[in-house]
Every structure is written in structure tokens, then in C-alpha cells.
Amino acid sequence: MADLEQFKKNWLRPFLFYGNNTISLIGGALTSASALVLVGFWVVDFLGHGGSSNPYLGIIFDLVLPGIFVLGLLLIPLGMWLRQRQLSAAGQIPSIYPAIDFAEPAFRHGVNFVIVATFINFVIVGTASYRGVAYMDTPSFCGQSCHVMSPEFTAYHLSSHADVPCTSCHIAPGVQGFVHAKVNGTKQLLMVMFHRYPEPIMAGDKIPSAQVTCLSCHNAERNIGDKLLVKTSYGDDEKNSMTYTMAMVHVGGRDSFGNLSGIHGAHLGHIEYVATDSNHQTIPWVGKTNPDGSVTEFVSSDTKGPITGEKHLMNCIDCHNRAAHSFLTPEEALNKDMAQGRPSRSLPFVHKEGLALIKADYSSRQDAAVRIPSALETFYRTQYPAVWTGQRAEIDQAAKAIVAIYSNNVFPFMKVTWGTHPNNIGHNDYPGCFRCHDGNHNDKTGKSITNDCSTCHNLLATDEADPKQLAAVGLQ
Ligand code: HEC
Ligand code: HEC
Ligand code: HEC
Ligand code: HEC
Ligand code: HEC
Structure with missing residues (x-):
């Protein structure tokens, strides 16, 4: 008291x-x-x-x-x-x-x-x-602030991460990440209100490390072993001829004896690199930490002068940068949908026409939604009157599918179009693996980072009409 x-x-x-x-x-x-x-x-x-x-x-x-x-x-x-x-x-x-x-x-x-x-x-x-x-x-606020995210939002719903909240990959856990996100959210909101956001929006260096995002759900060392990749492609001929590419991709991991192998095993934890652009597409310097602790440096022969810049330890996002919202190439998107039957292969030249239509310029998505169906109709009405009368339903369906491909990948109002957001897995459409594995990054002895096809995959078939391996694995 x-x-x-x-x-x-x-x-x-x-x-x-x-x-x-x-x-x-x-x-x-x-x-x-x-x-x-x-x-x-x-x-x-x-x-x-x-x-x-x-x-x-x-x-x-x-x-x-x-x-x-x-x-x-x-x-x-x-x-x-x-x-x-x-x-x-x-x-x-x-x-x-x-x-x-x-x-x-x-x-x-x-x-x-x-x-x-x-x-x-x-x-x-x-x-x-x-x-x-x-x-x-209100929709007006949302329409203005969220529409800048609409490309990613659209692609996200089609991905295997459609149930993973945006924040799981975009906000680092902990107080610091939280505060950072709030400050950024406010900044972004002001940018949207005053129309000061970049078009297109690029990730740059703003994504938190995979260590605190991807690895909270994924096991970096899980032994995945080989993964069979089968791609179906269609030709630009009248019959839309179908061919297959098959590759056994050596994904690897850490096996039950503790050995690292394959693509995952080769990089995680021991490869560093320097990039000259914020989206890490140009990589002049790569360092590999050997088991004895020494570092082997690989330098691109295109490099002139000394290389400076932040060193990045390679992680999941350096390859799987489009895990949650991937924009496809026109060919990839059309092949994928045709493999599922829409547009129907039975329509003559539908691959060639479809590809030309999704690659054409439209002022807006609404414009594409009107002009694509009308162009496809005109094509069949004038070139194939019998198909036009006999397969009206397939033509309608094809038009819808082609419009959908366009609207899932092209967003004129955000200047997002084919190829704006490169995918680093692979090497055929974008530099990807070949940012380093181009046979042009050499160490002091002149040995380059491997460019040997079979180190990464066994190509079982490339664009073959009827590969016997397809039957062998029971797919045909
Ligand atoms: C599985 C993890 C993951 C999820 C979930 C995710 N993102 Fe991303 N996001 C990334 C990565 C990784 C990048 C960097 C892409 C690159 O460097 O090419 C990125 C980049 C972006 C960008 C920059 C532009 C671009 O496309 O590269 C935007 C905008 C974006 N994300 C918005 C979203 C929105 C909105 C959601 C939820 C609807 C979302 N993200 C969900 C991982 C994710
Ligand atoms: C909240 C948990 C979670 C986070 C965070 C997460 N993932 Fe996933 N991821 C999953 C699940 C669940 C699946 C399996 C989905 C399926 O099989 O359909 C998956 C599937 C995948 C696949 C295989 C399917 C595909 O689309 O190729 C890859 C690759 C992948 N994740 C990479 C990443 C990367 C890279 C990150 C970080 C940028 C990440 N994930 C973050 C839960 C997560
Ligand atoms: C050097 C590039 C590279 C790095 C780094 C990398 N991956 Fe992969 N990953 C691949 C490739 C290539 C494949 C197989 C091709 C495909 O799935 O499209 C693959 C496949 C996968 C799959 C799919 C397996 C399946 O069964 O379909 C998952 C999940 C995955 N990686 C997760 C991760 C995670 C998590 C990390 C980070 C710890 C990571 N990867 C780092 C290149 C990489
Ligand atoms: C940032 C540069 C970089 C990128 C990008 C990259 N790698 Fe590598 N990779 C390396 C280096 C460095 C080595 C080690 C080379 C050596 O020891 O001679 C390596 C080794 C490998 C190995 C083992 C080679 C062997 O001789 O055993 C495989 C397989 C591989 N990478 C696949 C891939 C795949 C697939 C991708 C794309 C998905 C990829 N890499 C992307 C730098 C890179
Ligand atoms: C550094 C590793 C690496 C090397 C070296 C490499 N590839 Fe690939 N390649 C890949 C990966 C990873 C994929 C799978 C991409 C995916 O998941 O879609 C791929 C896919 C392919 C495909 C499948 C078709 C497609 O459209 O994706 C073909 C064909 C191909 N590679 C040919 C070659 C040839 C030919 C060589 C030798 C000159 C070669 N690759 C060297 C990593 C490599």
C-alpha cells in the first residue's frame, strides 16, 4: 500500500x-x-x-x-x-x-x-x-489497382500453385518481411493511384529468396530421378500433322546413399553467378564451389573488361522462375490445347491459321475476342465451304479456344505480350539453361560448362510422327 x-x-x-x-x-x-x-x-x-x-x-x-x-x-x-x-x-x-x-x-x-x-x-x-x-x-478501386496484376492473376489460376497464396512467395516470413511488404504495398498503391507503375511489371530482384519461400513447402534434396517429358506438336500443313518429342530429363537430387546427382544435384548450394540485367538473363560470370572448397570460375567469352556485380547463389527461382504464373509461347500454348482436342485437328490448317491469329496485333483483349472468331469464320467460309457448313460447331469451339489462348497470355493494357516474361526452364524458347550452358563460358583451362545434350536429358525422339518409344512406355 x-x-x-x-x-x-x-x-x-x-x-x-x-x-x-x-x-x-x-x-x-x-x-x-x-x-x-x-x-x-x-x-x-x-x-x-x-x-x-x-x-x-x-x-x-x-x-x-x-x-x-x-x-x-x-x-x-x-x-x-x-x-x-x-x-x-x-x-x-x-x-x-x-x-x-x-x-x-x-x-x-x-x-x-x-x-x-x-x-x-x-x-x-x-x-x-x-x-x-x-x-x-469497390470495383472502381479494385479495377484500377488489381488490373495491373491481372496477367499474373490469370496465369496463376492455371498453375499447379493455384492454391498457394501470392504472399507465400512474395512476402518473406517474419517481421522484416511483413514490414517490407506493408511499405511496398503502400508504395504500389500510390503508384497505381498516380498511374506511375511500370508496363510491363518485371520482377527484377524483388522476389524473396527461395530459402524462405519455396523451401517452406518443397524438399530441395528430394530425389526426383528422371522425368519423362513428352511434347506433342502440330504442323502447319493441311492435316495439322502430329509429331512427338520425348526426353528423359535427369532431374536427380540426393539419393538414398547421400550422393547428389542430376540437374538438381549439380547446382543447389554450390553455383554462384553474376548477372548484368535485373532479370538475370545475361550471365557473364559463374563460380562453382568444389568439394575441396576451391572455386572454379567460368567466364563468358563475350565478356570484355572486368566483371563486377552482386553474386547470387543459384536457387530454385533461377530455373523455376515461372512456377506460379507462366506465360507460354504461342506454339506451346496452341500445341498444348490441340493435344486436348481444342482446336480440333480435323479442321484443315487450323494450326497454321490459329498460330497466325494469336500472334497478330490487337488493340485490346475485347478487340481480339471479336476479330479472332470473325477471321477464322471468314477463312473457312471462303476457303473450305464444305467444312464451314459441315463443322460449324468445331469452328466455334476452335475460335473460343484461340481467343482463350490469346487472353491467357497477352495483356495489351500492361504491355505483356508473347515473350515478355521469359521462362528459365529449358533452352529452346528462351536462353534458360543456356545462359550458362552455351558452350561459351570457359574456365582458366578453356573447359566450358557442359553443352552436351545427354548430360541433361536423353532425347528419345525429336519431332517424330510415330516414335516407337511412345508405344514402349504405353502412351500409344
Ligand atoms: C509459387 C510462388 C509464387 C506464387 C504463389 C506467386 N508468385 Fe508471383 N512471382 C514468383 C516468382 C518466382 C516471380 C519472379 C518471376 C521471374 O523472375 O521471372 C514472380 C513475379 C511476379 C510479378 C512480376 C511480374 C512477372 O510476371 O514476373 C508479379 C506482378 C507477380 N509475381 C504477382 C503475383 C500475384 C498477383 C500472385 C497471386 C495471384 C503471385 N504472383 C503468386 C513466385 C510466385
Ligand atoms: C505453400 C506451399 C508451396 C510453396 C510456397 C511453393 N510450392 Fe511449389 N508446389 C506446391 C505443391 C502443393 C505442388 C504440387 C502441385 C501439384 O502437384 O499439382 C507444387 C508443385 C511445384 C512444382 C512442380 C509442378 C510444376 O508446376 O512444374 C514446381 C517445379 C514447384 N512447385 C516449384 C516451386 C518453387 C520454385 C517455389 C518458390 C518460388 C514453390 N514451388 C513454392 C507447394 C508450394
Ligand atoms: C538448374 C535448374 C534447376 C534448379 C536450380 C532447380 N530445379 Fe527443379 N527442376 C529443374 C528441371 C529442368 C526440372 C524438370 C523439368 C520440368 O519439370 O519441367 C525440374 C523439376 C522439378 C520439380 C518437378 C518434379 C516432378 O515430379 O514433376 C519440382 C517439384 C522441382 N523441380 C522443385 C525444385 C525446387 C524446390 C528447387 C529449389 C530447391 C529446384 N527445383 C531447383 C531444374 C531446376
Ligand atoms: C548460372 C549458370 C547456370 C545455369 C543458369 C544453369 N547451370 Fe547447370 N551448371 C552450371 C555450372 C557452373 C555447372 C558445373 C559445371 C562443371 O562442373 O563443369 C553446372 C552443371 C550442370 C549439370 C551437371 C553437369 C555434369 O557434368 O555433371 C547439369 C546436368 C546441369 N548443370 C543442368 C542444367 C539445366 C538443366 C539448367 C537449366 C534448367 C542449368 N543447368 C542451368 C551453371 C548453370
Ligand atoms: C544444360 C542442360 C541441357 C543441355 C546441355 C541441353 N538441354 Fe535440351 N532441354 C533441357 C531441359 C531442362 C529441357 C526441358 C524443358 C522443359 O521442361 O520443358 C530440354 C528440352 C529439350 C527439348 C524438348 C523440346 C522443347 O521444346 O522443350 C529438345 C528437343 C532439346 N532439349 C534438345 C536439346 C539438344 C539437341 C541439345 C544438345 C545440343 C540439348 N537439348 C542440350 C536441358 C538441356
Whole structure:
């Protein structure tokens, strides 16, 4: 009891005495009002009523409201310090601080002030937050802020990660990642509001390390062994001739005896590189850490002058950069869909016509959705009247499929088109593996990073009409 009295006398009384000034009282009211609004929203969110999945709401609940809260907290000592300075200059510091007593008019006035100001602030901050949330949930806000992500959003729904939240790969776990994401979210929102975002949006160096994202779900060393790749392609002839490419890709991993092998085993943990562009497409220097700790350096023979720049330790994303939202090449996309029967192979020249149509320029997706079907119709009506009358349903279906291929991969309003976002797996459509394995990156002895086809895969068939291996593995 004596301790409490002592505390009141030595701490609480001076605190309330100096705190009884306009600045501190406003600070106290701001703090309590923003805390009330925050708690109110948390309760609503917890009960699940009116909760919103809008990713940018964090701006209100994690930045603006806590900001007001902290501002209020800072105003309290600021006001106290100013008052102390003022009183001390006037020689008015009391020897005994006034008791905490409602009979004291100054004390009563201070308490009343805080209560009334808290109420007013609560109404203002609460209404503003509520209106902010409501605005962010409107289609006009979303249409403007989310449409910049629409290419990735579209591709994502077609990927094997369609159930993995964007944040699992885009926000590093922990406080630092969280704060970074909030700051970035606010920055991005402002960029969208003022139309200052880049077109197209490129990842650059902004993706958190695979160590803290991919590896929270994937086992880096799992032994995958060989993976059979079968690709079906269609020709530009009247019959849309079908051919197969088959490769046994040596993915590898760590086997049960602890040995690393294959593609995964060759890189993880021991290859570093320097890139000259932010999307890591041009790689002049590669270093390999050998088992004895020495480093073998490989330098591209195209390099002139010394190589400087940050060294990156190779990880999943250096190869699987499009794991969650991959944009295809026109050929890849059309072959894939034709293998599933749409467009139907029975339509003469549908591969050739389809490819020309998805590669053509359109001013917008709406424009493509109108012009593609009409061009395909015109082609069959004029060139193949019998097909036009006999296979109307297939032609309609083909037109729909071709429009879908276009709209899943080309986004004129974001300047995302065929080839904008390279895929680093493979080497036929983009540099990919051949950024290093081009036979042109040599060590001191002149030995280059391997370019031998069979180190990476056994090619069982390349564009063959009827490979016997296909039958051998039971696919035909
Ligand atoms: C499985 C992990 C993963 C998920 C899930 C994921 N991303 Fe990505 N994202 C990446 C990686 C890796 C890159 C870097 C791509 C590169 O360097 O080519 C990237 C790049 C991007 C970019 C930059 C432009 C581009 O296409 O390269 C945007 C924008 C983007 N992601 C948005 C999203 C959105 C929106 C979602 C959710 C709908 C999402 N991402 C889900 C891994 C992911
Ligand atoms: C939240 C968990 C999670 C995270 C994070 C995650 N993945 Fe996956 N990933 C999965 C699951 C689950 C599958 C299997 C999906 C299936 O089989 O359909 C998968 C499948 C894959 C596949 C094989 C299928 C394909 O599309 O080729 C690759 C490659 C892959 N992930 C790479 C990555 C990379 C690279 C990252 C980091 C950028 C990553 N994953 C992050 C859960 C995750
Ligand atoms: C040097 C490039 C490279 C690196 C680095 C790499 N991968 Fe792969 N990965 C491949 C290739 C190539 C394949 C096989 C081709 C394919 O699936 O398209 C593959 C296949 C896979 C598969 C699919 C296996 C299946 O059964 O379909 C998964 C999952 C995967 N990798 C995950 C990862 C993860 C996780 C990491 C990081 C720890 C990683 N990879 C690092 C090149 C790489
Ligand atoms: C950043 C550069 C880089 C990239 C990109 C890269 N690699 Fe490598 N890779 C290396 C280096 C360096 C070695 C080691 C070469 C040596 O020891 O002579 C290597 C080794 C390998 C090996 C083992 C070779 C052997 O002789 O046993 C395979 C297999 C391989 N890489 C496949 C791939 C595949 C597949 C891709 C693309 C998906 C790829 N690499 C992308 C740098 C790279
Ligand atoms: C550094 C490793 C590596 C080397 C060397 C390499 N490839 Fe590949 N190649 C790959 C990978 C990885 C894929 C699989 C891409 C995928 O998953 O779609 C691939 C796919 C292919 C395909 C399949 C068709 C396609 O459109 O993707 C063909 C054909 C091919 N390679 C031919 C060759 C030939 C010919 C050589 C020798 C001159 C060679 N590759 C050397 C890694 C390599």
C-alpha cells in the first residue's frame, strides 16, 4: 500500500500535472480513439462479419491507424516536455504536485477534455477508416489497382500453385518481411493511384529468396530421378500433322546413399553467378564451389573488361522462375490445347491459321475476342465451304479456344505480350539453361560448362510422327 502511495506521489502526480496541457490531452485522445477503432475492426474481423480479403486494407489497419496511435503517444511526452520547460522558465515548478482529486478543477477539466476529444476523434477516425475500407472494396478501386496484376492473376489460376497464396512467395516470413511488404504495398498503391507503375511489371530482384519461400513447402534434396517429358506438336500443313518429342530429363537430387546427382544435384548450394540485367538473363560470370572448397570460375567469352556485380547463389527461382504464373509461347500454348482436342485437328490448317491469329496485333483483349472468331469464320467460309457448313460447331469451339489462348497470355493494357516474361526452364524458347550452358563460358583451362545434350536429358525422339518409344512406355 505504501508502495502504491509512493508511486502515486513520485510518478503519477507529476505525470498528470505536466500532462494536463492541450497537446498531451489531444495526444491521449488520439491514442485512445485509434485504439478503439482498431479493436473494433479486429472484433468485427474476428467474428467474420464484413471481413474483407482485400490485400491492401493493411494500409489502413497496419499503417494509418497504428500511425495515428503512435502519433498520439508521441504527443503526450512532447506536450509534457513543453509545459515543463515553460513552467521552469517562469519559475513555477511546484514543490509538491497537486493530488489526484476530482475536486480539483484543473484535473477534472483535463479528464473531461480527454473523454470528449476521444469521442470526437473516435467518430472521425472510425468514419474515415470505414469509408476507406468501403472505397477499397469497390470495383472502381479494385479495377484500377488489381488490373495491373491481372496477367499474373490469370496465369496463376492455371498453375499447379493455384492454391498457394501470392504472399507465400512474395512476402518473406517474419517481421522484416511483413514490414517490407506493408511499405511496398503502400508504395504500389500510390503508384497505381498516380498511374506511375511500370508496363510491363518485371520482377527484377524483388522476389524473396527461395530459402524462405519455396523451401517452406518443397524438399530441395528430394530425389526426383528422371522425368519423362513428352511434347506433342502440330504442323502447319493441311492435316495439322502430329509429331512427338520425348526426353528423359535427369532431374536427380540426393539419393538414398547421400550422393547428389542430376540437374538438381549439380547446382543447389554450390553455383554462384553474376548477372548484368535485373532479370538475370545475361550471365557473364559463374563460380562453382568444389568439394575441396576451391572455386572454379567460368567466364563468358563475350565478356570484355572486368566483371563486377552482386553474386547470387543459384536457387530454385533461377530455373523455376515461372512456377506460379507462366506465360507460354504461342506454339506451346496452341500445341498444348490441340493435344486436348481444342482446336480440333480435323479442321484443315487450323494450326497454321490459329498460330497466325494469336500472334497478330490487337488493340485490346475485347478487340481480339471479336476479330479472332470473325477471321477464322471468314477463312473457312471462303476457303473450305464444305467444312464451314459441315463443322460449324468445331469452328466455334476452335475460335473460343484461340481467343482463350490469346487472353491467357497477352495483356495489351500492361504491355505483356508473347515473350515478355521469359521462362528459365529449358533452352529452346528462351536462353534458360543456356545462359550458362552455351558452350561459351570457359574456365582458366578453356573447359566450358557442359553443352552436351545427354548430360541433361536423353532425347528419345525429336519431332517424330510415330516414335516407337511412345508405344514402349504405353502412351500409344
Ligand atoms: C509459387 C510462388 C509464387 C506464387 C504463389 C506467386 N508468385 Fe508471383 N512471382 C514468383 C516468382 C518466382 C516471380 C519472379 C518471376 C521471374 O523472375 O521471372 C514472380 C513475379 C511476379 C510479378 C512480376 C511480374 C512477372 O510476371 O514476373 C508479379 C506482378 C507477380 N509475381 C504477382 C503475383 C500475384 C498477383 C500472385 C497471386 C495471384 C503471385 N504472383 C503468386 C513466385 C510466385
Ligand atoms: C505453400 C506451399 C508451396 C510453396 C510456397 C511453393 N510450392 Fe511449389 N508446389 C506446391 C505443391 C502443393 C505442388 C504440387 C502441385 C501439384 O502437384 O499439382 C507444387 C508443385 C511445384 C512444382 C512442380 C509442378 C510444376 O508446376 O512444374 C514446381 C517445379 C514447384 N512447385 C516449384 C516451386 C518453387 C520454385 C517455389 C518458390 C518460388 C514453390 N514451388 C513454392 C507447394 C508450394
Ligand atoms: C538448374 C535448374 C534447376 C534448379 C536450380 C532447380 N530445379 Fe527443379 N527442376 C529443374 C528441371 C529442368 C526440372 C524438370 C523439368 C520440368 O519439370 O519441367 C525440374 C523439376 C522439378 C520439380 C518437378 C518434379 C516432378 O515430379 O514433376 C519440382 C517439384 C522441382 N523441380 C522443385 C525444385 C525446387 C524446390 C528447387 C529449389 C530447391 C529446384 N527445383 C531447383 C531444374 C531446376
Ligand atoms: C548460372 C549458370 C547456370 C545455369 C543458369 C544453369 N547451370 Fe547447370 N551448371 C552450371 C555450372 C557452373 C555447372 C558445373 C559445371 C562443371 O562442373 O563443369 C553446372 C552443371 C550442370 C549439370 C551437371 C553437369 C555434369 O557434368 O555433371 C547439369 C546436368 C546441369 N548443370 C543442368 C542444367 C539445366 C538443366 C539448367 C537449366 C534448367 C542449368 N543447368 C542451368 C551453371 C548453370
Ligand atoms: C544444360 C542442360 C541441357 C543441355 C546441355 C541441353 N538441354 Fe535440351 N532441354 C533441357 C531441359 C531442362 C529441357 C526441358 C524443358 C522443359 O521442361 O520443358 C530440354 C528440352 C529439350 C527439348 C524438348 C523440346 C522443347 O521444346 O522443350 C529438345 C528437343 C532439346 N532439349 C534438345 C536439346 C539438344 C539437341 C541439345 C544438345 C545440343 C540439348 N537439348 C542440350 C536441358 C538441356
